[in-house]
């Protein structure tokens with residue numbers, strides 16, 4: 001049996017009276033590429049920070065590459081790349097100084113990739129010698145991504161990595177992620193609110209809701225099996241489906257259920273009079289699962 005890259009058990013985190021994580025059990029295996037979704041304030045950043053041993057937890061344990069996250073060996077630490085939501089760059093340095101510093105910390109550091117990305121992402125000679133504090137938010141985010149990719153990590157964790165990037169920067173970053181990072185078999189966890197980005201990468205999606213992973217599945221399977229069933233409120237009110245994600249009574253009196261349908265359920269509902277079955281988008285799914 002191979003050791004999971006991430007193994008979390010009973011992760012709990014409370015801020016004052018607010019319980020943000022409520023006993024998360026989660027495992028991420030080698031080579032998985034997972035998009036982490038959840039409403040604002042659902043606890044995605046908190047979960048990621050607990051996962052990487054950057055935040056104290058209430059009860060709970062996290063193992064990374066089989067080692068306790070809070071007491072990682074240098075070797076295990078060097079296998080992780082992290083792009084935080086808020087820049088943690090040493091902003092009194094220049095990009096060249098920052099990258100030179102990090103180069104000394106990692107046994108593996110792909111200088112060719114660094115130069116290539118710096119060139120492609122608009123770091124000319126002047127920008128490379130400018131204080132990071134004086135770079136734009138998007139440039140800082142690009143630099144943070146370059147720093148995380150340079151050591152060719154086995155686990156790459158990205159917390160809303162494209163939030164400050166312009167559309168060209170986003171597309172370019174996604175291309176890099178798909179063509180190089182994922183292609184190499186890297187395990188990737190990334191949180192985003194840009195659902196179309198997830199659809200480009202074709203990954204598993206995990207939904208964080210009420211302090212737990214409420215649902216995780218390959219995105220393609222999820223979209224293929226999930227349907228919105230609309231019909232007569234009285235008939236649908238008593239309908240029970242195996243994997244129901246949500247039910248809504250609309251203002252116009254219509255009633256709909258969003259559920260993952262088995263082939264049998266699908267056949268049964270298609271044959272039922274007055275029932276409509278429609279595909280759902282990832283946005284619909286997000287709304288239902290995180291409602």
Ligand SMILES: Nc1ncnc2c1ncn2[C@@H]1O[C@H](COP(=O)(O)OP(=O)(O)OP(=O)(O)O)[C@@H](O)[C@H]1O
Pocket residue numbers: 015020038039040041042043044045046047085
């Ligand atoms: N240091 C802290 N002290 C008090 N509350 C905190 C602290 N850090 C996070 N929280 C609270 O925990 C909740 C989850 O925050 P978190 O940043 O993890 O959510 P998120 O899912 O990443 O949100 P977003 O999508 O908006 O980035 C929020 O209600 C936040 O206010």
